[in-house]
Every structure is written in structure tokens, then in C-alpha cells.
Amino acid sequence: MKKWVYLYDEVKEVEKLRGGDWDEVKGLVGGKGAGLLDMTRAGVPVPPFFTVTTEACNEFQKTGKFPAGMWEQELKALKEIEQKTGKNFGDPKNPLLVSCRSGAKFSMPGMMDTVLNIGLTDATAAGMVELTGNPRFVYDAYRRLVEMFGTVVLGIPDEAFEEPLKEYKHRKGYNLDTEMTADDWKQMVRQFRDVVKQHKGFDFPQDPLKQLELATEAVFKSWNGKRAVDYRNHEHIPHDLGTAVNIVTMVFGNMGDDSGTGVAFTRNPSTGERKMMGEYLLNAQGEDVVAGIRNTDPIENLKKYMPQAYNQFMDITSKLETHYKEIQDVEFTIERGKLWMLQTRNGKRTAQAAVKIAVDMANEGLISKEEAVKRVGPEQVDTLLHPQFDPEALKKAEREGKLFAKGVNASPGAAVGQVYFDADTAEKMAKENKQEVIMVRPFTKPDDVHGMIAAKGVLTSEGGATSHAAVVARQFGIPCIVGASMIKIDLEKRVMSVDNKIVREGEWISVDGTTGNVFASKVPMTAASLEEQTELMTLLKWADEISARKDIRTAPKGWPTRGLQVWANADYPKDARRARSYGAVGIGLCRTEHMFFEPERLPIVQRMILAETSAARTQALNELLPTQRKDFDGLFEAMDGYPVIIRLIDPPLHEFMPDEEKLFEEVVTMRVKSETAGLAEKEKLLAAIRAMHESNPMMGLRGVRLSIYMPEIVEMQVRAIFEAAADCALRGIVVKPEVMIPLTGTVKELEWIQPRLIRIAAAVLAEKNIKKLDYKFGTMIEIPRAAVTAAEIASHAQFFSFGTNDLTQMTFGYSRDDAERNFLITYVEQGILPKNPFQTLDRDGVGRLMKMAIADGRTTRPELEVGICGEHGGDPESIEWCHMIGNNYVSCSPFRVPIARLAAAHVALKHAPKKVKAATPKKKAVAKKAVKKAKAKTAKRK
Numbered sequence: 001m002k003k004w005v006y007l008y009d010e011v012k013e014v015e016k017l018r019g020g021d022w023d024e025v026k027g028l029v030g031g032k033g034a035g036l037l038d039m040t041r042a043g044v045p046v047p048p049f050f051t052v053t054t055e056a057c058n059e060f061q062k063t064g065k066f067p068a069g070m071w072e073q074e075l076k077a078l079k080e081i082e083q084k085t086g087k088n089f090g091d092p093k094n095p096l097l098v099s100c101r102s103g104a105k106f107s108m109p110g111m112m113d114t115v116l117n118i119g120l121t122d123a124t125a126a127g128m129v130e131l132t133g134n135p136r137f138v139y140d141a142y143r144r145l146v147e148m149f150g151t152v153v154l155g156i157p158d159e160a161f162e163e164p165l166k167e168y169k170h171r172k173g174y175n176l177d178t179e180m181t182a183d184d185w186k187q188m189v190r191q192f193r194d195v196v197k198q199h200k201g202f203d204f205p206q207d208p209l210k211q212l213e214l215a216t217e218a219v220f221k222s223w224n225g226k227r228a229v230d231y232r233n234h235e236h237i238p239h240d241l242g243t244a245v246n247i248v249t250m251v252f253g254n255m256g257d258d259s260g261t262g263v264a265f266t267r268n269p270s271t272g273e274r275k276m277m278g279e280y281l282l283n284a285q286g287e288d289v290v291a292g293i294r295n296t297d298p299i300e301n302l303k304k305y306m307p308q309a310y311n312q313f314m315d316i317t318s319k320l321e322t323h324y325k326e327i328q329d330v331e332f333t334i335e336r337g338k339l340w341m342l343q344t345r346n347g348k349r350t351a352q353a354a355v356k357i358a359v360d361m362a363n364e365g366l367i368s369k370e371e372a373v374k375r376v377g378p379e380q381v382d383t384l385l386h387p388q389f390d391p392e393a394l395k396k397a398e399r400e401g402k403l404f405a406k407g408v409n410a411s412p413g414a415a416v417g418q419v420y421f422d423a424d425t426a427e428k429m430a431k432e433n434k435q436e437v438i439m440v441r442p443f444t445k446p447d448d449v450h451g452m453i454a455a456k457g458v459l460t461s462e463g464g465a466t467s468h469a470a471v472v473a474r475q476f477g478i479p480c481i482v483g484a485s486m487i488k489i490d491l492e493k494r495v496m497s498v499d500n501k502i503v504r505e506g507e508w509i510s511v512d513g514t515t516g517n518v519f520a521s522k523v524p525m526t527a528a529s530l531e532e533q534t535e536l537m538t539l540l541k542w543a544d545e546i547s548a549r550k551d552i553r554t555a556p557k558g559w560p561t562r563g564l565q566v567w568a569n570a571d572y573p574k575d576a577r578r579a580r581s582y583g584a585v586g587i588g589l590c591r592t593e594h595m596f597f598e599p600e601r602l603p604i605v606q607r608m609i610l611a612e613t614s615a616a617r618t619q620a621l622n623e624l625l626p627t628q629r630k631d632f633d634g635l636f637e638a639m640d641g642y643p644v645i646i647r648l649i650d651p652p653l654h655e656f657m658p659d660e661e662k663l664f665e666e667v668v669t670m671r672v673k674s675e676t677a678g679l680a681e682k683e684k685l686l687a688a689i690r691a692m693h694e695s696n697p698m699m700g701l702r703g704v705r706l707s708i709y710m711p712e713i714v715e716m717q718v719r720a721i722f723e724a725a726a727d728c729a730l731r732g733i734v735v736k737p738e739v740m741i742p743l744t745g746t747v748k749e750l751e752w753i754q755p756r757l758i759r760i761a762a763a764v765l766a767e768k769n770i771k772k773l774d775y776k777f778g779t780m781i782e783i784p785r786a787a788v789t790a791a792e793i794a795s796h797a798q799f800f801s802f803g804t805n806d807l808t809q810m811t812f813g814y815s816r817d818d819a820e821r822n823f824l825i826t827y828v829e830q831g832i833l834p835k836n837p838f839q840t841l842d843r844d845g846v847g848r849l850m851k852m853a854i855a856d857g858r859t860t861r862p863e864l865e866v867g868i869c870g871e872h873g874g875d876p877e878s879i880e881w882c883h884m885i886g887n888n889y890v891s892c893s894p895f896r897v898p899i900a901r902l903a904a905a906h907v908a909l910k911h912a913p914k915k916v917k918a919a920t921p922k923k924k925a926v927a928k929k930a931v932k933k934a935k936a937k938t939a940k941r942k
């Protein structure tokens with residue numbers, strides 16, 4: 001019979017079954033189950049429990065029934081727990097109560113269901129009153145069960161229970177739940193049971209086993225609840241993992257003032273600071289803390305009330321962190337002075353905290369630098385480089401009295417948006433109206449997650465730093481402020497206010513998740529500074545060291561054996577400076593035509609295009625030469641010592657000309673109004689533009705074709721490049737220009753143009769008396785034919801750079817300007833394409849062409865330098881492919897350089913040959929031991 005259920009002391013069996021792989025263990029019994037099993041093994045006080053596996057859940061999803069034998073195994077495990085605790089399930093004299101808690105492989109905080117206090121019935125409640133002498137506690141627990149069971153298992157809306165309680169308290173003149181007496185709670189139990197009867201037509205089950213059975217089923221079902229599915233989609237968690245179900249003996253934090261409950265992180269999950277951060281409540285049950293309904297106390301205050309339990313807690317959590325080498329997110333309950341640990345799992349953290357914790361743990365010697373690098377995702381680096389509030393603008397907003405409120409800074413970052421007071425409206429406004437949205441709620445519940453995902457920021461008036469809103473926002477990297485208690489939110493009138501300041505729904509606010517300040521205005525933002533983020537700088541330095549390791553790639557002779565370098569696409573010196581400060585070690589693409597679009601240059605460019613003779617064209621180009629030279633000079637200076645790839649003009653000429661339709665309208669208007677001044681010139685221009693018209697310009701006169709058709713332009717550009725290079729060299733700057741010819745389709749094109757250009761380069765250097773200067777001529781591989789004939793192309797080209805925007809467009813035959821707004825989304829939704837191929841490289845088609853082009857190109861020229869400069873150069877998945885096929889570098893937008901540096905290190909480690917991977921300190925020690933052993937053996941033999 002298949003085993004569906006594991007008891008608290010069966011960790012070894014699970015490990016054995018899963019080949020000793022802890023990740024696999026988590027896959028079977030869920031993260032929570034694995035943590036509980038591991039803690040039990042380590043002697044940490046954990047209430048006896050058993051876990052129903054994810055496999056059982058997956059069976060249930062298929063058939064809608066428990067798999068054969070599962071329920072019987074649950075009953076058997078329950079008997080074991082009864083023996084261990086000395087209590088009996090459903091026994092009025094000494095009742096055992098349990099919780100039924102979800103727990104998938106990856107933590108999905110609050111996304112699935114939990115039912116506490118299972119086993120309470122009229123009979124067992126009466127028995128527990130006898131036993132504990134505490135009827136208030138018992139009836140409070142009982143009403144919680146009826147409420148949770150009613151909402152979670154029976155699907156009754158929360159309000160059906162919340163309203164009668166609110167009304168009751170109002171009638172009695174109570175403000176807080178703590179004012180409710182035993183009789184009051186008993187009364188509520190009755191009322192709640194009536195709610196169940198009214199909504200469902202049957203009674204709340206008085207059979208504890210029925211309660212357990214239905215709760216298990218409800219947890220299984222919650223795997224496919226809307227919020228869980230939304231969450232998994234957002235987090236890219238597969239939908240077929242299933243959840244485990246943990247049945248855990250109840251311990252009570254609400255048995256009086258010597259009891260309590262709390263949640264904590266072993267380090268600050270928002271900033272990464274190495275200091276326990278948590279909250280607790282005396283005389284409360286677990287969900288009270290997380291729900292943010294009661295105001296909690298910081299964990300350090302527990303020391304005053306229960307020093308022994310506090311010290312034990314600190315000791316256990318510190319050991320847990322050392323054991324898992326990860327920040328732990330723990331839940332605990334103290335029942336009459338005795339500490340129980342209910343959960344430990346790796347804590348969700350913000351991007352900022354992830355970086356700090358990884359670097360700190362490496363510096364503390366807990367993990368290796370490689371591990372630190374691996375722990376931070378490229379997308380987290382992206383978050384850290386998102387814009388921040390401009391410090392000056394913040395001061396100004398404060399001076400102008402725009403500071404609206406202050407709360408707990410739960411998740412850092414800046415967000416500006418329009419206020420909406422519920423998740424559905426927030427999502428609608430963001431998705432349909434494309435608004436920037438801030439979701440404001442008294443507190444959030446798991447049902448609000450879709451609104452949070454759609455929002456730029458989240459603000460709540462209640463709850464603490466471990467409340468639902470805080471935990472979820474941190475995980476999603478959404479700036480968030482919680483517990484801004486001075487704000488009064490009127491959900492009916494759709495306004496919030498602080499004293500006499502009012503913000504209505506739809507109005508703009510700014511949320512500073514780093515400080516906890518809320519402004520009733522739009523505060524301007526600026527780019528984030530990398531230099532100020534010292535831990536991130538350290539981590540990226542380690543990433544570069546990994547990528548630079550010799551022999552991290554195995555490759556044929558001449559091919560790169562280090563990891564990828566990261567270069568940047570930059571058109572202007574200021575972009576190049578940013579790229580360099582972000583760690584780029586080259587410019588992979590300077591699109592020179594962008595310089596032609598400058599307002600003062602465009603008329604000259606147009607004159608040059610319209611010139612009827614080569615002499616007239618050259619005259620216009622001579623006017624452009626000094627400005628082009630200046631552009632290049634600035635680039636070389638910014639990139640002193642690094643290669644700079646300058647691409648010769650690429651786009652079709654009509655892109656530089658005025659809009660045809662507009663011009664035609666002007667001409668017609670002038671004709672109708674009989675205005676003659678300037679009409680002839682306009683008509684001539686119109687005729688010229690019409691003559692230039694192409695039906696399919698992306699495949700028309702552009703790239704190298706244009707250079708052959710009209711060589712004067714590129715001749716001027718090459719002159720400008722080498723004059724600038726020579727001038728810089730004379731100023732002592734180390735210049736490495738690389739001239740890139742775009743859109744080559746046949747080697748004959750290079751044969752035609754390249755020698756002419758090399759002659760110009762040589763002539764300029766001779767004129768300037770420069771004896772030695774490193775330069776290259778190469779080409780972009782953007783046309784499938786170029787990739788297919790790469791061996792021949794490499795006989796002229798000294799380098800290849802994959803222009804994967806065009807290469808994708810031409811390989812698929814999709815116009816990149818039209819595909820994305822038309823059919824591409826449908827293609828991805830329908831599964832015809834796995835992803836948008838303009839964002840993530842299509843390995844099977846485009847990628848295969850690239851792989852072939854590199855291999856063929858290097859048969860002709862083994863040292864051929866290969867890069868990528870299409871948009872894919874900053875996409876981690878595409879970067880991995882570039883590493884695998886033997887690129888020397890990837891080039892991307894300056895803002896993505898740090899992301900690409902981290903991604904390059906990740907893929908280098910992922911694909912490293914075994915012996916290079918083994919170069920971590922721990923393994924070295926093992927290796928040394930092995931050598932010692934071997935030596936001893938040989939000595940013996942001698």
C-alpha cells in the first residue's frame with residue numbers, strides 16, 4: 001500500500017525515499033512539513049503531528065476523492081498522536097485538538113487554507129472547560145473553529161460571521177475582543193452555529209473525524225483556489241506540485257497571560273539587518289498576529305514577560321539559521337510558559353535584504369561567495385535599480401505640507417499612483433485603464449493579492465511588519481507601508497483622512513516604503529544609484545570574479561574559456577559613462593543614426609539625402625563630420641581602455657525625412673489657399689520622399705545595402721571614427737574602436753565595402769601619424785543567410801555581433817513592429833510560442849542559427865570575437881544560451897548591465913565543468929582529506 005502519511009518521527013524514511021535530497025523531501029511533504037520533521041529530529045519542541053503528502057493532493061485533484069488508503073493512514077497516525085499526547089480525539093474527558101494546515105513545496109504565504117481547533121464539539125468543549133477551568137478560552141477557541149470551518153471548509157462569506165460579532169460587541173458596548181466574557185463567547189458559538197445552519201441547511205458537524213476529513217479536503221481544494229493560482233502564475237510556481245496537509249496537535253497561546261503567540265524572522269526581511277525581527281501577542285491565537293487585527297508587541301519585549309521562553313526561542317532560532325544557512329521565518333506559541341515551535345521556513349525577503357543577507361552570510365563564513373551570488377536573482381537586482389524618490393523633492397514635499405501620514409516601512413522602494421480602496425478596483429484600473437495604482441486598505445487578506453500584484457504600492461492603516469500585506473509586498477518587491485494608524489479609511493465614502501486632510505479615491509499619493517512616509521502628492525523620482533548600494537557592488541564584484549575564472553567553460557582552442565563579459569549598448573557619452581559605472585567593460589553597440597536625429601543635424605542629414613550629386617552629398621556630410629567626430633571622441637574617452645563597437649548607419653533613409661502624409665496635407669492646403677511661397681520646394685521634397693517609398697522598408701534599402709548604394713555616408717562615419725580615435729590616442733586615452741557593418745547577407749557585400757573603409761582608416765591614422773592602434777572591422781549577424789554562410793563571412797569580419805532583434809524578425813518572418821501588437825500575445829496564450837521571442841531568445845530556431853554561425857565562423861577564424869547586441873542581451877534566459885554557444889560577451893542597455901553581470905555568473909556556475917565547480921572551501925577540505933587517506937594507504941602498502 002502506498003504511503004500517503006508520514007508521522008513526526010519519520011524524517012529518515014522520507015529522506016531515504018527521496019534519495020537524501022532535501023529539495024525532493026520538500027516536494028513530497030511540503031516546506032512546512034519538512035521544517036517540522038527536521039525540527040523534531042533536532043530535538044526542538046514541536047507539537048506531535050503528521051503530514052499528508054503532496055502526492056495525495058495530486059491524486060485528489062485528479063479524482064476528486066482521497067486516494068485509496070489515505071484516510072485509513074490518517075486515522076492510524078492520529079492514534080499515534082493520541083498515544084504520544086495522552087489525549088484522545090473526540091474524548092470529552094481529555095480531548096485532543098488539532099490544526100489542519102496547508103504547506104506546499106514553495107511557501108505561498110496565506111494563499112491556501114488552514115483550520116485550527118479541530119476536534120471541538122459541544123461535548124469536548126464542555127470537557128475542556130472541566131479540564132482547564134477556563135470557559136472563556138474554550139468558547140473563544142470553539143467559536144474560532146466554527147468560523148474558520150464555516151468560511152474555509154463550507155465556503156460561507158467572512159462577513160456572515162464578522163457582522164454578528166460586531167453587532168454583539170456593539171450591543172454590549174465592547175471595543176475589543178478581550179472584553180468578551182466566557183458567556184459572550186458561548187453565545188457567539190451558538191450564533192455562529194446558526195449561521196452555518198442558515199447558509200448550508202445542516203448543522204456544524206459534531207463528529208470530530210468528519211471535521212478532520214472535510215478540513216483535509218478543503219486544504220487540498222485550496223491548492224486550486226483563485227488566489228493560489230494567481231500567486232503561482234505570478235511566481236512561476238508550477239501548478240502540478242500540489243500541497244501537503246499538516247495535522248498538528250493544537251497548543252494554545254490564548255490560555256491566559258502566561259501564554260502567547262508570535263511570528264519572527266531571524267534577520268530583518270526588509271533591510272537584511274542581522275537582528276531578529278518579530279511580533280507577538282500575549283493571550284492570543286496565531287492568526288491574530290498575522291491578520292494584523294490586534295496591535296502586536298515587538299519580539300524583544302517578550303524578554304520582560306517570559307525571559308526563559310524568550311531565551312530558549314532565541315537559542316533555537318539562532319541554531320535553525322545556522323543549520324539552514326538562511327534567514328528563517330518562524331512561528332511559535334507559548335502555552336502556559338512552555339515554548340512550542342510551529343514552523344520554520346526560509347524567509348521571504350526584499351531584494352535589498354536578499355543582497356545584504358547573502359553578502360553578510362558569506363562574510364560571516366556561513367556560505368561561500370558562489371552561494372551568495374546564486375542566492376540573488378537577476379530580477380531582484382532589477383528591483384534595486386528602480387527609480388527612487390528624489391531626496392530634494394521629498395524635502396520640498398515635506399516643506400509644502402504634503403506629508404500625509406507615517407506608518408511602518410514594511411517593504412522599501414518608491415511608488416506613486418492613484419488611490420483605490422479595494423483589490424478589484426485597483427486591478428481593474430491598472431489593467432484596463434493602465435493607471436499607476438496604490439492600493440489602500442485597513443489591512444489585506446489573501447483575497448486581496450490580485451490587487452497587490454497590480455499595484456505600484458500598498459498602504460494599510462492596520463497591522464505590523466509581519467502582517468499579510470507586509471509579507472506579500474516584500475515578496476513581490478512592491479513598496480509597502482503598513483499600520484499607518486492615523487489614517488481613517490472610509491470604505492463606503494471612498495476617502496481616507498488624517499485630521500482635516502482628505503484623499504479621495506482616484507487621487508494621487510506617493511508611498512515611500514523605505515521611510516514609511518506617505519505624501520498626498522506626486523513626488524518626482526530619480527534613477528537609483530548603484531554606487532551607494534555597497535553590498536550590491538560587492539555581490540556584483542564576486543559575480544564578475546566568477547565569470548572571469550579561467551576554464552569555467554570548456555571549449556575548443558581559440559574559443560572563450562572564461563564566462564561572459566558584459567558590455568553595453570550606448571549611443572552617447574553620458575550613456576557610456578553610466579554603463580561603465582554599472583560595470584560594463586565595452587560598448588557592444590553604438591547606433592550612430594541616433595546622432596543624426598538631433599534637431600540641429602536633421603536638416604543637414606536631409607540635405608545630404610536629397611543631394612543630386614555625389615559632390616553635393618559630400619558637402620553636406622563634411623558639415624556632419626565634426627559633430628560625429630565629437631560624439632565618438634566622447635565615447636572613446638568615457639570607455640578609456642575598453643572596446644567600443646560603432647555601427648555604421650543602418651535604418652532606411654525615409655526615417656530621416658518628414659512624414660509623407662503630413663507634407664502632402666501641407667502641399668494640398670497651400671494649393672487650395674493659392675499660397676505659392678515655398679510651395680515648389682515642398683512639392684519637390686514630397687516627390688523625393690515618394691520616390692523613396694518602400695513597401696517593406698525593414699527588408700529594403702538599409703544596412704550595408706545603403707552603404708554600398710550611397711558609400712559617402714559610411715566613408716564620412718569611418719573618417720570621423722578614426723579621427724576621433726587618433727585624437728584620443730594622442731591625448732593618452734587607450735582606444736579600441738570596432739567598426740560594425742550592419743545587416744550583411746552575403747560575404748560579397750563585405751568584400752565590396754570593407755576594404756574601402758579600411759583604406760580610409762589607414763589613411764587617417766597615417767595623416768595623424770599614429771603607428772599603432774587596435775581596431776577591428778566586423779559585422780552584425782541579423783539575416784539568416786549570414787548565419788548560414790558564417791564561415792565565409794568570417795573571412796572578412798573580425799567579429800560577429802548578433803542583432804537578434806532583426807535575426808528573430810527575419811527567422812520567424814514576423815515584423816517586429818507589427819507582431820507584438822497583433823498576434824504574438826495570442827500565440828503565447830495559445831501555447832504556439834512558449835514566450836515572446838523578441839524578449840527571450842528562441843533557442844530552437846534563432847538560437848540554433850547563432851550556434852551554427854559561431855561554430856562555422858570560428859572554423860575560419862578561431863579567435864573570432866562574438867557578441868550579442870539585440871534586446872535579448874539583457875535577458876537572463878537568453879544570456880544563458882549565449883554562454884552555452886560560446887559568445888565572448890553580451891551587450892545590453894546600461895540599466896540592465898548589473899542584471900546581466902549577475903546572470904552571467906549564474907550561468908557560468910550552472911554550466912561549469914565539475915572540477916571548477918568543486919573549488920569551494922568545504923569541498924577542498926574534503927578533497928584534502930581524501931588525499932591524506934590515499935597517502936596513508938600508499939604508505940601502508942609500502
Ligand code: PEP
Pocket residue numbers: 589591650782802803804805806807869870871
Ligand atoms: C538588432 O537587430 O538586434 C539590432 C541590435 O539592431 P536594431 O535593433 O538597431 O535593428
Ligand code: MG
Pocket residue numbers: 782803805806
Ligand atoms: Mg538590426
